[in-house]
Amino acid sequence: MREISLRVNGESVSVEVEPREHLADILRDRLGLTGTHKACEQGACGACTVHLDGTPVLSCLMFAVQADNRTVSTVEGVGTAEELAPIQRAMSERHGLQCGFCTPGMIMQALDVIGRANGGLTPERVRHEMSGNLCRCTGYVSIVDAVLDAAAESGSPAAVPDDQPTQAEVQ
Incomplete structure (x- = not known):
């Protein structure tokens, strides 16, 4: 020992x-x-x-x-029951969890992804950065959207959820 x-x-x-x-x-x-x-x-x-x-x-x-x-x-x-962290709130609002088993690991990985984003977070980058965390329930779209929402709340200007057009799509 x-x-x-x-x-x-x-x-x-x-x-x-x-x-x-x-x-x-x-x-x-x-x-x-x-x-x-x-x-x-x-x-x-x-x-x-x-x-x-x-x-x-x-x-x-x-x-x-x-x-x-x-x-x-x-x-x-990460947060408290009274005050959820942005990623926790976004996972709930975007239905980025179902059974919840993968959620703690997803949240911890997402915090790192968001912390390193420097305004350059896209759906593709989130998918790549989160690819080491597996989920058997959600299909990942809602998790990616939750990460982007939480990044946007933290001030990452390039964060765009999948259901919203990117600037390139608008042009």
């Missing part, structure tokens, strides 16, 4: 882990952050996506000891 220290959603925590334990297991089983979902456990679906020092990682593939003395953000740290 080895004690590691993490800053999770703004709180400092210490936890004893075995070197073989994955970050997803520690977040869910030891820290009670069950929004981090485990599905494929092979890094193919993105359901376990969290941010490590601001970068999305697949927590089912990462050993918890690798996160020692680092900052972890999970979906539980």
Whole structure:
């Protein structure tokens, strides 16, 4: 066993882990952050996506000891029931979730996509950037539209949902 220290959603925590334990297991089983979902456990679906020092990682593939003395953000740290984050609100309004299993990973990936957009977010770019997160329910259109809506709310001028014409289509 080895004690590691993490800053999770703004709180400092210490936890004893075995070197073989994955970050997803520690977040869910030891820290009670069950929004981090485990599905494929092979890094193919993105359901376990969290941010490590601001970068999305697949927590089912990462050993918890690798996160020692680092900052972890999970979906539980994104918004509150009283005040949803723009991406959470957009996912709800655009029906970007159905069963909800993929939603936490989608939200964490979308936050990174929006944060790096610099005004250059298009439906095609969102599809490409979100392609590592799988959903079996929505067909993705509503997820792409939600990401674009949230980006527009955050001030990304090039964000245009699929159901709205792009400037090139208007001309």
